[in-house]
Amino acid sequence: MFRLNSGRSAWLLSCVMLAASLHATAQKKKKKDKASTPTEVKADSTAGKKPEPSKLKKYSDVITKEMRTDKGFITVHSKGDDYYFEVPFAIMGKDILIVNRVAAASVDMRNGNWGLTGDQIGEAVYRFEKARNNNLYLRRLSFSEYSADSTTAMYTSVQKNNVQAIAAAFPIVAYNADSSAVVLNMTDFLNSDNDITYFSKSLFKDRAGMGAQQNDRSYVKYVHAYPTNVEVRAFKTYAAGKNPTSANYSVELNSSMVMLPERPARPRLQDKRVGYFSITHRDFDAHPQSVVNTSYAVRWRLEPKPEDVEKYKRGELVEPAKPIVFYIDPSTPKKWVPYLIQGVNDWQAAFEQAGFKNAIYAREAPSREEDSTWSLEDARHSAIIYRPSAIANAMGPNVNDPRTGEILESHIFWYHNVMSVLQKWYFIQCAAVDTGARKLVFDDNLMGDLIRFVSSHEVGHTLGLMHNFGSSSTVPVENLRNKAWVEKYGHTPSIMDYARFNYVAQPEDNIGRAGLYPRINDYDKWAIEWGYRWRPDVKNEWEEQKLLTAIVTDSLKNKRLWFGNEMEPLDPRSQNEDLGDDAMKAGTYGIMNLKRIIKNLGEWTNQPQKDYSDMRDMLSTLYNQYSTYVGHVVRNVGGEYHYEKITSQPGPTYVPVEYKRQKEAVAFLDKELFTTPEWLNEKSLMDKIPDRFGIDLIEMQRSVLNGIFNRVRMTSMLGAQFDSKTTNKVYTVEELMQDMDKVIFRELYEGKSVSFYRRNLQKVYINKLLDLVYPTDNMDQMISGITQMYTYYMTDLSNIMRATLTKELQLISKYQNHPGMDKETQRHLKDLAYKIKKIGERDLKY
Known part of the structure; x- marks a missing residue:
């Protein structure tokens, strides 16, 4: 039986508060139930069976015949704008999940993808419990920690360190006729801007730009009761808050109070080799000498109907009890x-x-x-x-x-x-x-x-x-x-x-x-x-x-x-939008199709009655698709396969991408991106829409260079290079720099002038190397979670990059006044040389 960390303390508190007025037989029951698990707690059927205090009203004076009554696990009585909840003692100490959503949204409050009908704005679990002075408490529960065995000292210690907060207190207005339930006046609570039934955190309101509730323009539309849930619908108006786009906002919010199953489903422990969402809590009993995190797979409860259990066990297909x-x-x-x-x-x-x-x-x-x-x-x-x-x-x-x-x-x-x-x-x-x-x-x-x-x-x-x-x-x-x-x-x-x-x-x-x-x-x-x-x-x-x-x-x-x-x-196999076991082959085929499509894009997007905006949008989509294919290849450079395994499975869990594949990836990038892809500059389209080929190209090239020279990726390459357990040939950072040098400065090695698009590429490349050696900030280190080993690796990387810059400065200086280069190329090379010297003048040799 699954046991919760919070229930026993809530039960004991409830019992203590009722002790003075309970019958002697109830006292015995209290002792018996003391060791029960929270999910097994049964409501005290004798609770409330006593003379009503004189200050409480009669049931018939509060719940009158002209009221509308909705019966459910909580019975709701209403008249006009007044709402009363009749809460039975049978649900005391039982878990109620409250989920709040936007039911009708305001266009002015939207923030990106958030702020539409159905968006969730709160979720938590609560329990009602009888309290002193004729109050009913609503206690908010946490499930982040638990100890399963209520007979152990560990269980008691966990409870003492996990007191569950009282989220709200409600005065009891009356008892029902047989004293099996209490009546609460919920009118003020439901009309208030509370964090139980509406926005549970200020974060949600901040995202929507909302301020305080405007009471004179807010009201409860209805409250409906069902067998296992109660639905509250409210119309709310809020003043403008942070980042307002309107003077105020009006929305409809829905709060669902759902009785959680009295018999919890058996959880299924997560296996990371199967992709399920999970919930996690700290478990004090799973390991005898430590605290571990236990994760359960998130899934529906499917069980056969009682009459079909044996059929199911025999392997026959049966319908579930609850589809x-x-x-x-x-x-x-x-x-x-x-x-x-x-x-x-x-x-x-x-x-x-x-x-x-x-x-x-x-x-x-x-x-x-x-x-x-x-x-x-x-x-x-x-x-x-x-x-x-x-x-x-x-x-x-x-x-x-x-x-x-x-x-x-x-x-x-x-x-x-x-x-x-x-x-x-x-x-x-x-x-x-x-x-x-x-x-x-x-x-x-x-x-x-x-x-x-x-x-x-x-x-x-x-x-x-x-x-x-x-x-x-x-x-x-x-x-x-x-x-x-x-x-x-x-x-x-x-x-x-x-x-x-x-x-x-x-x-x-x-x-x-x-x-x-x-x-x-x-x-x-x-x-x-x-x-x-x-x-x-x-x-x-x-x-x-x-x-x-x-x-x-x-x-x-x-x-x-x-x-x-x-x-x-770093695993090149786990990417979105990719296909197949070889990104270079798949990307080549994909680009072949893009070349066919771009030639026909004008015809296939032609709409005689409209302008060229749709064609421009589709061309942008084509550019993005091309960039996606190229991006799939980048992950292979410095990549690392990750095999999720348990200890009984043989073999390593982290393996560098094969040397040959990394070399193929760099060759693909040279052929398809760094060598100017002129086919993207389709003339039949560019004379009809603003020419963005040059801008889009340099941004794609910049993105790929940032991806290759990502410090985490470079660190992974160094780790593979110096790992004593590595037996296969690895692609080193030095060899990557040599290959990139030949790719980016091909024209200099061939004694040729550099074209406009290639000059831009070389500028971006040099700027990236300078940033790696002389970073202007350490933001990407902070994002990556810097470690001492990471710092050691960065020293080696800086040395490699500094040596590369020194070599490239020598190459650039050699050709900046070369008579075989056109004037544009000479000016370009002089600019690169000046930038390298200026930024690295203290330690670059030239």
């Missing part, structure tokens, strides 16, 4: 609803691998005529929320039980303008091979398919799955051009990868959309099986971990199941 259901926001454009639904339903095949059929599905939200009680704000319902916004995005967060990681509900946010970015991605990546993509407005069936793919990806997040940026790296690049193979197996084993579309496929490959689109694939099904297969025969999460660890270790013999974390800083 995962997503409702489509009624405001969603009707033509996209079937595609959003299909994007959800596509996950059914993955859950079948975990033993459940019909485990997840979507349906349209019922109309008011069909069900007048149904509400999108009801916390029992998960939904795909349509957002009429210029933001080109979609996102799939979830709300989970902080005790166990059990997902309770989710709201996927679908921004209208995501279709714009989908159109641009598919156009730029696939128009060379798909004739249907050669226009600015796609047919509904094509756009619908793209919506379906994004829907599936976001649903994956709501199921607990993280991005798997490494998945596509397990596929050989040449397989992406094999029509039969790629249409059967897909271009990436995971839809949770950011491997948008198959940009490697060439026109002559004749690959259909089945080989261009992502799909729910091998890794996704395996990850769902890991997270959702029900295992009732293991006694606890620790025994289950032993079983699952062995299964994962064996399963990973299939490389298509590999998980690459998106937070990897």
Whole structure:
């Protein structure tokens, strides 16, 4: 049984406060319950069964017949603007999750991606408890630390050092007829600007530019009660605060008070080799001689119906007792609803691998005529929320039980303008091979398919799955051009990868959309099986971990199941937007397609009734795509493979990228970027729009040089070079500098003048080296988290860079007055020489 750190102290406090008025039998019960775990605490059924104090009102005087009554786990009574909560003693000491969201937003308060309908503005767990002087306390709980065994001294110590804060106190107005519940007047509380049911932190208000609540322009719209939740909807007006864009702001806020499961789900301990979001707390019992962080995978609770348990154990597919259901926001454009639904339903095949059929599905939200009680704000319902916004995005967060990681509900946010970015991605990546993509407005069936793919990806997040940026790296690049193979197996084993579309496929490959689109694939099904297969025969999460660890270790013999974390800083396999096992090959094919597209961009974006703004936007998208392909290659230089392993798995966990591959990466950058890519300067386009080729080119080159000469990357290269355990040939910083010197100053070695674009590149390169040797600040060191070893490495790096500058100064000085160079080149070289001497005059030899 999972035990919480905070519950016992809350229970004891409640018992002490009730002691003076409880019957003798209740005193015995108190002693018995003292050792109970917090999740096992039962409300004292005798609480309140005593003469009502004279100062309290009669129930019938407070709750009158003309009031509206909504019955739920807390019964809500209302009349006009007055609201009363009838809180039963049965829920005392039980955990209530309060989640607050923006229900209706103000356009003036938006800050970037934040400030839209559905955005979360607060979340915490609370418990009601009876207090002295006829008050009811609401205590805020923390789950960052716990000790499981309530019989140990450690448990007592943890409780003493984790007193849970009293967030609010409410005077009891009356007892109900049988004294099983108390009545609270919540009117003032719900109308106040409190941090329990509305903005929980000033940070959220600051982001929105909000100040203090304007009481005369704020009110509670309604409070609805349901069996396991209470929904509070308030209209709030706030004065302008920090960074205001308006004199004031009016919004609607929704607060969901959700009763957490009385029987917590069994948690599943995280395995970093499977990409699940997790929650973490400090565990005082997991290790006998230390404190460790225990992490639980975030996932829904799926269990068979009681009558189907034996069928499930026999391997038969059964329906879960409580399936995962997503409702489509009624405001969603009707033509996209079937595609959003299909994007959800596509996950059914993955859950079948975990033993459940019909485990997840979507349906349209019922109309008011069909069900007048149904509400999108009801916390029992998960939904795909349509957002009429210029933001080109979609996102799939979830709300989970902080005790166990059990997902309770989710709201996927679908921004209208995501279709714009989908159109641009598919156009730029696939128009060379798909004739249907050669226009600015796609047919509904094509756009619908793209919506379906994004829907599936976001649903994956709501199921607990993280991005798997490494998945596509397990596929050989040449397989992406094999029509039969790629249409059967897909271009990436995971839809949770950011491997948008198959940009490697060439026109002559004749690959259909089945080989261009992502799909729910091998890794996704395996990850769902890991997270959702029900295992009732293991006694606890620790025994289950032993079983699952062995299964994962064996399963990973299939490389298509590999998980690459998106937070990897140096592993070239774990990148977004990339494809295949070789970035140089994939980038070459991608650029071949871009060269085809740019030649036709004017025709494919032509709209006789409009100007050239759409063509300019699409050209910018093409430049960005080209920059993305180049960026994928950079990660190979100084890169380091990271293999997440447990101790029983053989082999190293960190391995430098192969010498040959790093050399190939530098050669690719020379050919495709540092040698001026004149094809990007398409004349048929540049005479119609402002010429930005030169500006965009130098910014791309600057970005790549910053990426190569990143101090963390250089440090990694030095570490590999001087690691005594390294047996394979490594690409050293000295050799990188030699190669870059030949690439950047090729013309000098050949005795030729330097062109305009190449002169700009050489300036950026020299400036970067000077900054490495003589940094103007240490900001990137601070960001990287500087260590003593890092400082030692930087000394060596500075020496290498200083030697390189000395060599290049000698080369530049030799040719700055060379008669074979044109005047522009001579002036350029003199400027470089002056800059190097000026900045490094104290220690450069020349």
